[in-house]
Amino acid sequence: MEYRLIYCSRNRIEGSEQQIAVEIEKILLSSRRNNEQQNITGALLFNGLAFAQVLEGPRSAVEAIYATICEDSRNSHNVLLETGDITKRDFARWSMAYSGPDNDGKLYQHLKLTDCEKDASGVAKRVLDLLKSVVHAHV
Structure with a gap:
């Protein structure tokens, strides 16, 4: 049986747009490498203010990765959705798919932590649906 975990958190990366982009690239490189080793797949959504992520795989591996993410100083206020x-x-072909600001430079405005705290299951569904639509559009 496979296991899925969806969470959101606040961005704590500071600096210029370019500095933030470099840090996001570091996160993606590390995630992809570690996830492949642990048989984890998933997708990351970033809107500049917050992260939302789906992790799939063996339960113990997913929970261990999530514990590491919770300790990472680049994010805070983790909310398990x-x-x-x-x-x-849903992301079997992706060690870590990624979606950031869209082509028009707009952010995913509907990813708000206050919503996560009020309606975690509703936000989880929106995050999952959004990531599936973005990722599968690029297959």
């Missing part, structure tokens, strides 16, 4: 067993991975 959803966890549970799944029958099929």
Whole structure:
């Protein structure tokens, strides 16, 4: 049985747009390398203010990666949106897919931490649906 975890957190990366982009690239390189080793797949959404991420794979590996993320100083206020067993991975082909600001430079305005705290399951569904639509559009 596979396991999925969805969370959101506040961005704590400071600096210019270019400095933030470099730090996001470091996160992606490390995530992709570590996830491949642990048989984890998923996707990361970043809007400049917050992160939302889906992690899929063996439960112990997903929970260990999430614990590491919670300790990472580049984010804070982690809110666990959803966890549970799944029958099929939604991001099976992606060690870590990524979606940032869209082509028009607009951010995903509807990713707000206050919503996460009020309606975690609703936000989890929106995050999952959004990431699936973005990622699958690029397959």
